[in-house]
Amino acid sequence: MPSYKKNNKWFCSFYYTDYQGKRKKKKKEGFTTKKQAEQYEREFLTLHSGLPNITFTQLCNVFLEDYKNRVRTTTYNNLSNDIRVYFKDYFSDFKQITDIKNLNIRAFQSELKLKGLSNNTINRIMTSLSHIFNFAVDYYNLASNPCKTIKTLKNDKKDFNILTPEEFKQLINCIEEKERIFFITLFYTGLRVGEALALTWKDFKGNTLDINKTLVMVDKEEQYNEPKTKKSKRIIIIPQFLVDMLNEYKNTIYKPKTYHNIFLLSYSQ
Template sequence: MPIYKMTDKSGKNIKKDGLQKYRVRINYTDALGKQHQLDRVTYGAEAAKQLEMQLIHSVKIEQPAQRMSVGQLYSEYLTAKKHEVRESTLEKTQTILSQHVVPILSDIKLDKLNIPVLENWKRNIEDKGLSIRMRKNIYGEFRAMLNYAVKMEYIQTNPLLKVGNFKAPMELHKEMLFYTPEEFHKFITAAREYCEKSEANGSLYDWNYYVFFCTAFYMGMRKGEIYALQWTDIKGDNISITKSISQKLKGEDRVTPPKNHSSVRTIEIPEPLIEVLNKHRERCMRLDGFRESQYICGGERPIRDTTVQHMNEKFSSAAAVKRIRIHDFRHSHASLLANEGINIQEVARRLGHSNVEITLKTYAHLYPRESERAIGVLNGVKL
């Protein structure tokens, strides 16, 4: 269901009153299996998007909803969703549905999505040997797509709800990995020594990775949020987190808003990290062309995902500590605060969680001292 810019014979864009001319085309199959195409033109990008949605709605009217296939619903759903979510979120949805739903159910009509068909789909997913977390992600994306079909009145109810989510009663919960302060000290010491050797050989660039890991541990930020940090985001002893960068999309880096509304936040910088940032800024200012708008970790362009992973392995190996994922540095931050009895609301604020329930669900088991305090209070009540 594409939108095309229209050009003249010389290849020059056609415009009217300063607005680009667009052709909007919708392909669909009617209830008898016959192919159709709706083709309209309009001026302006926003008008083209609105026209596209109007044509999709007209297809809904012309085509009996119960004869729509899962594959057709998938195409329409992605078109509608792309105007509502971040590009990285859309890519995740597209990847999951195109790999785990469409290949199995593409030609199935919506009115044929009964319990036997969906149970068979679940068995297909089970046979792939995926983790329970991944299976539940697949179920969630499929459920959301069918909820869209209900909203559009293509079907009356979501049949996937009757089947239920994937369950793994015998699968043990994986232990959360994180660095203790002692382990992080060993890791970051190895990182600093590596960067000092690089600087002695004439390169300052590796300090970007040292600063990245310091920021991840002391601030608990998501890696995309760290990539997007610019020197202008530091105001005194605070960092303002207002954007994120995704490197996994096709093409160039994408600067997007953070994960949710609560992820836009201003948080205080601990003194050790202030010292790290000040020294890093001094190093960067020694380079030609320094500007405040440059990225803190990288300069003109943020450091790369793959190299961050490589440095993580290198530093953990040199420090003789376990290797954790990049996201586990965020867990390390939260775990440290939780074990020191910091209020769960403050942990949630620093992490940028949308609600405290998310923080509790993830980190409640890291509050052992709270249970000790509770039993101490009860022990003090004498009979």
């Protein structure tokens, strides 16, 4: 475990094999003592040893590093938030991930229930936790996923209050005129808010709307993403009265371009 001294500071330089089997070189500088440099190297090699003798926090850090490049930013942020809010404090007392058993996972699930979270939310959180342990099984030789035997809670029933056309007419009269076309489009097409906000004039052709992207909020900033699934990408036929309304609305805009958004609204409004 060699350490070196340069300009009165210690550093370590060594090779390691990452969880994907790739050999890499690591160098870390700025240690005050040789002992600190050696401790850093020892902990780093343990983390990348491919063995399950790592802490839950270390597992989460490696998992997120890999996960970030594989999923949408919103998906990454949601799971990262679950780790920060729910997982790290609860599992921080375990010395290594092999100490976390299914009984501990069940107790964690029960604690979420005591916090008043809905069954749907708890199931989503448990799915995130299972993803992390699956990663440990695949890349850190963890014998099994302790979440595997935990039963999914029964989904909460949702009561939807669907507006009738008459109720919608009353509602639309209370909305500012410049925003009415947006809500009328939502009501008669069933589009999600992000899908409607992402529409450009290029997507409006004849009596159809081409749904090929969605607008999301990431770190308080708007961002365009592709729809989550292939089925979410679709072309929908809209009623003639809506076609006429959109064309009339377009005529009120000064020199609209094909790449301009149809609805000049944002999530912040």
